[in-house]
Structures are given as C-alpha cells and as structure tokens.
Amino acid sequence: MLKQTPLNAAHRELGAKMVDFGGWDMPVNYGSQIEEHHAVRQACGIFDVSHMLPVDVKGEGVRAFLKRLVANNVDKLKTPGKALYSCMLNEQGGVIDDLIIYFMDEQWFRIVVNAGTADKDLAWMQHCNAEWGANLSLTARRDLAMIAIQGPQAAAVLHGAMPGSEQTTEGLKPFNAVNVGEMFVARTGYTGEDGYEVMVPAKSASFFWKALLEAGAKPAGLGARDTLRLEAGMNLYGQDMDENASPLESGLAWTVDLKSERDFVGRKALETSEITRQLVGLVLLDKGVLRAHQKVHTRHGAGEITSGTFSPTLQQSIALARIPLGIAPGEEVEVEVRDKKLQAKVVKYPFVRNGKALI
Amino acid sequence: MNIPADLKYTKSHEWVRVEPDGSLTVGITHHAQDLLGDMVFVENPAPGRTVSAGEECAVVESVKAASDVYAPVAGEILAANAEVEGSPEKINQDPYGAWMFKMKPVNAAEVAGLLDAAGYKALVESEAH
Numbered sequence: 001m002l003k004q005t006p007l008n009a010a011h012r013e014l015g016a017k018m019v020d021f022g023g024w025d026m027p028v029n030y031g032s033q034i035e036e037h038h039a040v041r042q043a044c045g046i047f048d049v050s051h052m053l054p055v056d057v058k059g060e061g062v063r064a065f066l067k068r069l070v071a072n073n074v075d076k077l078k079t080p081g082k083a084l085y086s087c088m089l090n091e092q093g094g095v096i097d098d099l100i101i102y103f104m105d106e107q108w109f110r111i112v113v114n115a116g117t118a119d120k121d122l123a124w125m126q127h128c129n130a131e132w133g134a135n136l137s138l139t140a141r142r143d144l145a146m147i148a149i150q151g152p153q154a155a156a157v158l159h160g161a162m163p164g165s166e167q168t169t170e171g172l173k174p175f176n177a178v179n180v181g182e183m184f185v186a187r188t189g190y191t192g193e194d195g196y197e198v199m200v201p202a203k204s205a206s207f208f209w210k211a212l213l214e215a216g217a218k219p220a221g222l223g224a225r226d227t228l229r230l231e232a233g234m235n236l237y238g239q240d241m242d243e244n245a246s247p248l249e250s251g252l253a254w255t256v257d258l259k260s261e262r263d264f265v266g267r268k269a270l271e272t273s274e275i276t277r278q279l280v281g282l283v284l285l286d287k288g289v290l291r292a293h294q295k296v297h298t299r300h301g302a303g304e305i306t307s308g309t310f311s312p313t314l315q316q317s318i319a320l321a322r323i324p325l326g327i328a329p330g331e332e333v334e335v336e337v338r339d340k341k342l343q344a345k346v347v348k349y350p351f352v353r354n355g356k357a358l359i
Numbered sequence: 360m361n362i363p364a365d366l367k368y369t370k371s372h373e374w375v376r377v378e379p380d381g382s383l384t385v386g387i388t389h390h391a392q393d394l395l396g397d398m399v400f401v402e403n404p405a406p407g408r409t410v411s412a413g414e415e416c417a418v419v420e421s422v423k424a425a426s427d428v429y430a431p432v433a434g435e436i437l438a439a440n441a442e443v444e445g446s447p448e449k450i451n452q453d454p455y456g457a458w459m460f461k462m463k464p465v466n467a468a469e470v471a472g473l474l475d476a477a478g479y480k481a482l483v484e485s486e487a488h
Contacts, residue, residue, distance in 0.1 A: 028396075288402075
C-alpha cells in the first residue's frame with residue numbers, strides 16, 4: 001500500500017500522472033513535465049513535498065547535540081528562523097542524509113529530512129540521543145504538509161494566497177523562515193529560483209494548495225522538480241551521494257565545517273581519507289541524453305554519471321558526474337551511451353540560476 | 360486512449376501501417392508516448408540496414424527515460440524520418456503522424472501475425488492492472 005500525502009486527492013483532481021516514488025503515491029507530472037519546468041523558471045510552480053519529513057528536536061542542549069550530529073556547524077544559526085543545509089554523516093564519513101535545519105529557539109530546532117531516508121534518519125538520531133545521553137525529545141511531524149512555491153512570481157503568488165502576509169514574508173531573506181499564523185514559511189527551495197517552502201497543518205493543505213492555484217501558480221510534479229534541481233546543480237540524495245560517498249567527493253565540501261573544533265560524527269574519517277574524486281558538471285556536445293550510471297572516460301581514468309537529464313532550459317543534455325581529480329572545467333571527456341562514446345564537456349555548475357543559463 | 364483501427368500493433372508498443380506497395384511505416388503508439396512523457400531525442404536506424412523481428416533498431420528518449428524501439432517484423436529499413444529526429448516532441452503531439460522509419464518486410468505474411476486494434480487495446484488494459 002503506497003503512502004499518501006494530504007494532497008493526494010487534489011493531485012488526482014488535477015489529472016496528475018501518479019507514480020510510486022519510494023513508497024509514496026506522488027505526481028510525476030500533470031501533463032507536460034517540460035511545461036511545468038518552464039513555468040517555474042518563468043513564472044511560478046507549486047510542488048507537493050509533503051513526503052519529506054520535519055522532525056522537531058527539543059530540549060536542553062539541543063544545539064550541542066546537533067553540533068555533534070551533523071557536518072555543518074549549527075553555531076552559524078544565531079537568529080530564530082535561520083536555516084542551514086548540512087549532511088548527517090556516519091562514522092565512516094559517508095552521507096546518511098542531507099537535510100535542512102531550522103533554528104526555532106535554544107530549546108527547539110526543526111530538521112527536514114528526505115522521504116526515502118526518514119525512517120533510517122530518525123532511528124540514527126534516536127540512537128545518538130540515547131548513546132550520548134542527550135535526553136532530547138524527537139518528534140516526527142507527519143501532521144504537517146509541505147508545499148514548495150517556486151519561481152520569479154513566487155512572492156506574488158504567496159501573497160495572493162495568503163492576503164496580509166506581505167509584511168512578514170516579503171522581507172524574508174533566503175534561507176530564513178517565519179511563522180505566519182499556523183504556517184511555517186521558509187524562503188528555501190530546490191529549483192534555483194526564488195521561492196518558499198511552506199509547512200502547513202495537514203488538514204489545511206488542500207485549501208492552501210487551491211488558494212495557490214487560484215493565485216496563478218501552476219502545479220508541478222516530481223519530474224520537473226528533478227530537471228530543475230539538476231539545472232540548479234543541487235545534489236539528490238541516493239544519486240549524487242549516499243552512505244558510501246564522502247561529501248568531499250560529492251561537491252559538498254562547502255557544507256562541511258572543519259574549521260571549528262567540534263568532534264562531529266564522521267570528522268575523523270573525513271580528515272584521514274584520501275580525496276581522489278570530484279563531482280563535476282557535464283554538458284553533452286553530441287546528440288543524446290546523459291543518464292545516471294553511464295561510464296565517463298577521462299585522461300585520468302574512469303568515472304560515472306550520478307545524475308543526468310535533458311535540460312529544458314539549455315535544450316541540451318546535462319549531468320553531474322563523479323570523476324578523478326585533476327580534470328578541469330573546459331576539458332572534454334567521453335561518455336558511454338549504449339554502444340557509442342559521446343563527447344561531453346566538463347563545466348562548473350550550477351547550469352542555470354534565476355532563469356538564466358550560466359554555461 | 361487513441362488506437363486507430365486501420366493499424367497493426369506490436370506487444371512492445373509500436374504501430375505499423377501497411378502501405379499500398381507492401382512496405383511498412385512504423386512509429387510508437389499514443390500509449391507508449393504517454394508512458395514516456397516529453398520526448399527529447401530520437402535515434403533512427405540507417406536505411407539499408409536489415410533487421411530481424413523484435414530486434415532493437417531505434418531509440419526514443421524522453422526527459423524521464425530511454426526506451427528501445429523494436430522492428431515489428433524482419434526486413435530492410437527503407438527510410439528514417441529526419442523530422443522526428445529534429446523535433447522529437449512531434450511524437451507526443453501526433454504519435455500516429457510522426458512515423459519513425461519505413462521498412463520492407465521479408466515475409467508479408469508475418470505482418471498478419473501482429474496485433475489488431477482490439478488486440479492491442481486488450482494488451483494495454485491488461486498492463487494497466
């Protein structure tokens with residue numbers, strides 16, 4: 001039996017094509033994935049991301065607990081509502097999950113984890129809570145739905161759907177959140193566009209979803225979410241990194257804080273391991289489509305594509321690939337696609353930000 | 360679901376039109392393009408190539424996935440449609456107009472063994488359950 005979000009009926013009403021996404025019955029598109037992609041780059045699209053799980057961690061010493069639990073440093077979070085992207089590592093330095101941590105107050109942080117890893121994450125956090133004698137309460141918030149409102153017109157759509165919210169949400173800086181009535185509104189996203197991710201009580205989710213549509217948003221499915229995040233150069237857990245990959249070989253060194261003296265889980269392993277690979281962007285020069293797991297040949301040896309797709313914005317195929325160190329942007333590599341070897345160029349990513357091509 | 364009555368079909372979701380001269384025109388069905396979603400790449404077989412029945416001879420790729428297209432019967436490729444290679448989205452817009460390749464069957468009788476519209480409809484419905 002597939003799990004359903006509070007918006008399941010709303011998706012079916014819109015004629016969504018539903019798929020099994022890691023055990024969840026989710027909309028992959030509502031007609032055309034490419035049109036939904038362009039709607040987000042040019043106007044505003046909304047996504048049901050209620051399959052992701054907010055976990056509230058509460059109690060005395062929660063900050064100290066998180067300083068040990070995750071690779072980024074929650075001491076960067078000083079004002080309530082501020083958000084931080086981080087990896088949660090295992091002792092071997094592999095990535096258990098990537099997540100966003102919100103600072104609510106000194107007794108309460110909120111962590112949003114991926115859907116497919118939610119059970120594993122919770123179990124690990126509970127394990128650490130007990131092992132370290134932290135004595136915190138961890139609460140999975142399945143009573144909250146989450147809707148992402150993304151695109152250059154996201155602010156106008158949000159205000160249209162929540163009259164009176166302009167004052168509180170307009171000045172909201174990227175990676176900051178605020179409570180608006182019963183909603184938790186964060187200026188975050190996974191598309192490379194301006195936008196918000198809003199947590200709303202499950203019982204109010206359909207009403208809010210419809211208000212967003214009436215305010216001019218176009219519903220967008222997980223298909224467009226994937227092409228948008230890849231153009232934006234954002235990692236996808238399970239593809240671009242996992243428990244067997246170091247964040248330092250996954251383009252995530254910027255999220256690992258090795259400057260502070262903290263003894264976080266995985267630190268020793270990261271500091272003693274040899275880095276031999278890097279995550280790079282690829283643009284296909286020949287015709288075709290790059291896909292995950294295709295083999296990449298470079299002058300320093302082989303690598304592999306971790307995520308690949310056709311970029312609707314660039315009208316050519318793009319990918320993230322893990323390849324040996326020493327291959328620089330501008331160099332050409334070969335990718336095995338079926339029985340052919342196709343030429344691709346190594347580039348710096350992101351590929352697209354705020355509606356504009358960067359390569 | 361759009362399944363024209365005057366065409367033949369394969370279990371792998373190609374449609375086949377028998378032309379007056381006995382040659383075959385091949386494309387992918389409305390159902391196939393609907394499953395795959397927005398098309399972004401088409402690779403057709405080279406004219407002159409001989410293929411056996413069920414042989415992988417073309418590729419269509421949507422944003423979502425790559426899918427092989429199979430020769431419905433044994434024969435020789437006569438022509439490939441460059442228009443769908445240049446504009447793969449035509450397969451979404453008009454799957455029965457946007458043909459992929461034409462071929463000459465080795466044995467015309469083999470074509471009679473393909474599914475008719477009713478048989479293909481039953482196949483699609485059975486796959487949905």
